[in-house]
Amino acid sequence: MTKPAATGSSRDRLEACLARIADPAGEGHRAMIRLYTEGARAAADAADARARLGLGLGPLDGRIISIKDLFDIPGEATTAGSKLLRDAAPATVEAPAIARLRAAGAVIIGKTNMTEFAFSGVGINPHYGTPGNPADRSRIPGGSSSGGAVSVADGMAEITIGSDTGGSTRIPAALCGIVGLKPSQYRVPTTGAFPLSFSLDSIGPMASTVTDCAIADAVMAGEMLAPLPAVSLNGLRLGVPRGLLLDNLDAAVARGFDAALAVLGKSGVSLSDQPLDLLAPMLEATGKGPFAAIEAAHIHRDWFESRAADFDPLVRGRIERGRTIPAMDYVFAQRRRAELIRAMDARLTDLDALVLPTTAITAPKIADLANDETAFTTANLLLLRNPSMANFFDLCAISLPLPVSGLPVGIMLVTRNGHDHRLLRMAAAVQTALCA
Template sequence: MSTFVSRLQLGGTGPAVAVKDSIDIAGHRTMAGSRALAGVPPAARHAEVVSRLIDAGWSIAGKTTMHELAFGISGINDYAGTPVNAQAHERIPGGSSSGSAAAVAAGEVGIALGTDTGGSIRMPAACCGVVGLKPTFGRVSRRGVHPAESSLDCVGPFAATVAGIVAAMAVIAPDFDAARAGHTDQPFRIGLLADVHANAAILAAVEAAVRLAGLAIRTVTLDGMAAAYQAAMPVINFETWAAFGHLTGTGGLQPDVEERLLAARSVGRAELAHAEAVRRQFTAQVDALLKEVDAIVLPTLPELPPTLAAVREGTPILGLTALVRPFNLSGHPALTLPVPLPGAALKAGLQLVGRKHQDETICAIAACIERAIAADGAAS
């Protein structure tokens, strides 16, 4: 199915960008992949990120499909469309920014925008074999993005290369320093996260890619990962219910989304208070570790994306976000980069986590690794 819910021709003659359908484009409905929002009026104005792209002379190519209400991670959407994963047609594209990742992977556009509340940029990027960045929380404007209120959600870019991510960030984040993101000759210190529960081949591929780049590596630990993963979900549920709970019972939601949304209403204040305590503790732990290293490295996904058929038959997949969701809770920037996985047609996702407001550094490190992989491939 198509990655786009609508094709557009807005802006100038610069790079073509696809925009997730939870981001406002003036004159067009923002339906967030949901039949329940089919009757909303067209947006009165562009989201700030869209305005920045147009003002820079870039072209808006269209709005991309997504997991309904950004409340799911498979990318399956029988109403708005399930985009094809160009890496492996039989596997899920990942969500919730499924269409944006798939559009870049298929070469329909060079750059796309998505949103990431619990892994929704990094997960589909890793599924589809492209680069995706969740910026530092708050660094990129969310004005004109749905839901309007979120303590976790970030707007960020997908691209085929790290250079595309840097170019997009230089437009949508006014304080982003593209020159600093290009300083790839620094003596970067990498903290390779230990005790990660992931497929052994993926773990080996991630470490091999960092070593191929010749970066200084030390093994590090983050004891709070599991607690942060668990604590982020009540926050997501509470805020999603507040934004979209009124759509339940209308007959417009897919059954899986309706079921999860109804379950989300049960989050209580005590559960939220505990989540906030975990947020503070985990954020402090990550901050402390990043005083010792320039970036933390770990896989993006603990295993390869499952097949569409398996997910439709009920295979649980929430655990696929175990390595990405914690950094939504903490607010740190995180980038996923595709790396070779020996013996597999698909690529693995290597995740880099950096200091807050130093998104440029993880882009520079990612570019180092990307260049080393390209050189190794050319030599073999």
């Protein structure tokens, strides 16, 4: 269900979030890496003072926001979920995306846990602990923005900011029952965010509602805040990508997706099957090694020579693969990707969006994956398969929670690069219809 809009003073809501974080029976000690308690209280008090004077800075003013542990904050090391960086030199400049949030009155409550160096969709972290899924604490939260999704779903923050390289906002959003946005890559500056893949990284929000995601996205993109105009579902053209992206679905995912399609069809949405034959050349282009592995091998080359044993073994193995890929294969993949991006954009011109399950599976148990590399790899591939398509083709996408019983399931809308505003308007209408 969609949570109501924030009510009450910013300070009162902040204190409620801090209480949730401090609850010894909760996940605050695993979801949050660092707290900014006193700074957040000062920011909340300032927002309340502005509100009393009628001088509010807009809809983000006084909202409680957590940020992923890969954004630079002056005076502290950016650890990116790794023990390798605990003693790194402190940042001197704040990440632009975070600076824009502060300027809009956001109350930054703390940094959230993540997969080490953002390199998996599972969310397991052996260094700082793995926050349990809000629906079942024995299960993974999804990654890599794991702690952020848990912080919102558990009421430790109202909005959280993550990164998305192959689904890292949308996967945990789907598994934790909230909304996760991957904007067009160019919209939000990635400067000051520890990179995984220069080619694929993007910065996006997670929240309980599409509206909150839209507000945070606009602020980080440096846009004027404006209401989210309503879109009618009647006549909306959504393509269902039959084939690979609908294969091997968990029974719960298949049921939830089919039920969602039925609701959308009754709401007047025009649904059409789309074979998406561009997926095969995408897999061929990256067959020698994914961009994230190759580019991560470059980013971590010095540490790999001296401190390879300090990496999470599940992350280290993926980076090691990137170290073996010849430069000529990487160049081929980049040039081929540029061709395929243009082809996919042309393919989507007759559709408003694609609609598909965000992930093929619901959240597996932490214990089943943490010490079993084969099980981890299988689950990671199934979690990344659907959302990573949007990153490769440089599209924008959003995951919405489905009103299902049991473990959370997400449905994803994907559309053309640069059509973010249209995507958000459609998503708001779809979320309303699904939760009616």
